[in-house]
Amino acid sequence: MDSKNLSLALIGADNTDKVVEILKNEGLWDSPKDWKPYGGEEGNYSVIGNQQACPENAFLENPINSTDAMFTRECKRLGIDPNDQNLTPRSMREASEKFFGIQDGQVTNLSFKERRLLAEDIGIMAKGVRGKNPTLSVFDRGEGQSPTNFEDTFLSLAKTNKIKQLFVQGKMNQGSTGCLRFCGEHHLKFILSRKDPKILASNESDEWGFTLVRKEPPSKGNRSSVYTYLAPGGKILSFPGQALSILPTKYPKTFGEDLEWGTFIQLYDYELAGYKTNICLDLADRLSALMPNPPYPYRFYERRTGYQAHTYERTMIGLTARLEEDRSKNVEPGFPVTGPMKVLGEKLCYKIYALNRSATKKRRYKKNEGVIFSYNGQSHGIELESFFTRKNVNMSYIKDSILVLVDCSHLSAAGFEDMFMPSRDRMPDTELVRAVKAQLETIISGHPALRKLREERKRQDVDAQLDNAKPLKEIYEKLIKQSPTLAKVMLKGFKLSNPFDVTGSTTKDFNGKKYPSYFRLIKR
Numbered sequence: 001m002d003s004k005n006l007s008l009a010l011i012g013a014d015n016t017d018k019v020v021e022i023l024k025n026e027g028l029w030d031s032p033k034d035w036k037p038y039g040g041e042e043g044n045y046s047v048i049g050n051q052q053a054c055p056e057n058a059f060l061e062n063p064i065n066s067t068d069a070m071f072t073r074e075c076k077r078l079g080i081d082p083n084d085q086n087l088t089p090r091s092m093r094e095a096s097e098k099f100f101g102i103q104d105g106q107v108t109n110l111s112f113k114e115r116r117l118l119a120e121d122i123g124i125m126a127k128g129v130r131g132k133n134p135t136l137s138v139f140d141r142g143e144g145q146s147p148t149n150f151e152d153t154f155l156s157l158a159k160t161n162k163i164k165q166l167f168v169q170g171k172m173n174q175g176s177t178g179c180l181r182f183c184g185e186h187h188l189k190f191i192l193s194r195k196d197p198k199i200l201a202s203n204e205s206d207e208w209g210f211t212l213v214r215k216e217p218p219s220k221g222n223r224s225s226v227y228t229y230l231a232p233g234g235k236i237l238s239f240p241g242q243a244l245s246i247l248p249t250k251y252p253k254t255f256g257e258d259l260e261w262g263t264f265i266q267l268y269d270y271e272l273a274g275y276k277t278n279i280c281l282d283l284a285d286r287l288s289a290l291m292p293n294p295p296y297p298y299r300f301y302e303r304r305t306g307y308q309a310h311t312y313e314r315t316m317i318g319l320t321a322r323l324e325e326d327r328s329k330n331v332e333p334g335f336p337v338t339g340p341m342k343v344l345g346e347k348l349c350y351k352i353y354a355l356n357r358s359a360t361k362k363r364r365y366k367k368n369e370g371v372i373f374s375y376n377g378q379s380h381g382i383e384l385e386s387f388f389t390r391k392n393v394n395m396s397y398i399k400d401s402i403l404v405l406v407d408c409s410h411l412s413a414a415g416f417e418d419m420f421m422p423s424r425d426r427m428p429d430t431e432l433v434r435a436v437k438a439q440l441e442t443i444i445s446g447h448p449a450l451r452k453l454r455e456e457r458k459r460q461d462v463d464a465q466l467d468n469a470k471p472l473k474e475i476y477e478k479l480i481k482q483s484p485t486l487a488k489v490m491l492k493g494f495k496l497s498n499p500f501d502v503t504g505s506t507t508k509d510f511n512g513k514k515y516p517s518y519f520r521l522i523k524r
Contacts, residue, residue: 001026004239007192007210011246012255014128014135016184016268019212028230035228038177038213039157045224047157050423051178055271056286057425058178062138062265063287064378065176066122067092067296068168069142069263074099075167076143076199083164091409092376095167096295105295108321119299119315121262125248126279130306133184133269134279139247141262144195147209147238154191155211155229169376178423180213180227184269187215187227193263194241207238248301251312278302280314289366292319292405293377318377320405323353323365330359332401334449341406341443343435346415350443353403354453360401371404371440373419373427380408380420381427383437392441398454404440 001009006026013019023029038044052058071092072082080087089095093105100118103109110118121141126134145153157177162168180187192210200206212230230237246264249256275283280300298316302309323331332354341348359365371383388399395402411419418432427433444450480487 002239003210003237004208006237007208007239008244008246010190010210010212011137011192011264011266013268016186016188019188019190019268020186023212023230028232031232034230034232035214035216036231036234038155038227038229040151041157042222042226043224044157044227048177048180048227049225051181052423052425054425055179055182055273056275056283057290057423058176058182059136059267059270059272060287060290060378061176061178061424062267063122063124063140063298064169064291066138066140066142066263066298067294068162069140069144070121070296071095071099071167072165073141073143073196073199077196082168085164085166088165089167092167092169092295093409100296102295106321107294107297107317108324110297115297115315115317116299119297122296123247123299123301124279125254125301125303127254127303128269130304131276133271133276134304136267136270136279137264138267139259139262139264141259142196143199144261144263145193145209146195146200146204147207147236148205149195150191150193150209150211150236154193155213169378177227179267179270180215182271183267184271187213188268189213190266190268191263192246192265194261196261197241205238206241208241208244209236209238211236248303251301252303252305254303278307278309278312280309280311284314284316285364286367288316288319288322289369289372290379291316291377292372292374292379293321293407294318295377319365319372320351323403330355330365332356332453337447337449339443341436341439343439344415344432346412346419346432347410348436349407349410350440351405351407352444352447352450353405354398354450355401355403357401366403370399370402371406373406373408375408375411375416375420377409378424380424382425387437387440388444390441392438393445395444395450395454398450398457401453401457402444402450404444406436406440 006022009022010019013022020029028034038048041047052061075082075088075095082088089098091105096102096105102118107115123137123139125137125139127137128134180189183189190210190212192208194208195204195206197206213227214229216226216228218225241261243258243260245258246255247257247259248254272283275286277283279302284300294317300314300316302312323336335354336351338349338351341350353365355365368384369382370385370387372379373381373383385399385402387393388395388402408416408419415432418430419427419436421428
């Protein structure tokens, strides 16, 4: 089949087996000459295999890249070089406001209609069979890339593509490769993109380009696996640029809306342990915790049949926005409380939420997170609830109800590197990290509002236990009134005999000595 139909067939496939079948029929699956090493390196597994440990953390890198693409598109549409730090925004918040009119870069400042409209340009869709690992698609109407640029963008590793761009998140140039580990048996990832015609350079193609990434196990003479991408004849497959009807339309239809330009990525049989429900529910909530304050909204689309749900679409606005909008129902009065932190010359800001008992029980806002460290709205490190059980914190009684967000967006470049890892899912044991956690311990343990809440919860639980004992007390009183014999036993008690028989024993006056006797051993 031609390139266009091949790309549409791969997009239509909703599991790994179908992809392999399609490529085998085309003679591409078992043809080594048609596959090139990802990043141009045979030893790319050392980089790709050392990414996020959790599938949801790894997956989030894809919509983050879509946000970057949206910002870069607007920057270029204004005729500004994204690398010109004198003209570009200094942060993602500034870019969000400058390019899309989001006041202060806060999604909470948008109306529901405005959020919905913006979110149509970044989407996350699930398809496949209910109860099994879904095939996840991530699409955007961002900058897009020409086929000739794939190797320097989507398929590059450790290059400096965004290192000078202050208003985007991605700087490590690892291409969201962490998700490959979780993409089914062969670790398959499909990439389709077309450059926005409004910013197309004279030397760039207007065509759609596409490829497929896979993992090849160690072969004879190789000690590790290698990731490769489809490039028959050494080139990215392409076809003429035109709108493709590959975006989700009304449920339960999977495709129907047009994508004119931008990027469409598909992750086959993505392993989401614990998140196999409607993605508009648990997965959306989880990603919202990992992206507590996104500079741009996303839209979720559930397109697997068999689910009975209130909705099959949802706009993700981040954990902070959810907490703020549901504050009266889920957050204790007087919270959140905020304050600045200055640690080893670095500036940070904390926000402490105390969830009420109902929200704590439902676990809608967090799984087991205690402290979330974010940079540009995305989580870069997490401390679990056990942080509050430390002796220096002493908040064990309400550990399930506390959620602390630490905004690290104002870290210096050196501070950022000391604070976070490129994988964004764990934190190093550095002097800065230890000092930040120590200051948090002091803030939380001594915070009057938290201490007051802790004591109130204890008192409420004691009162509840006493209330629970009242019915039993009333039963006893009624039984005693009705039964004189029982009353005699309960009120006067039984006369029990002494279990230790001391009759016939004699006692002598004890005449103690000032110094004790000696025990002398018979044998050495």
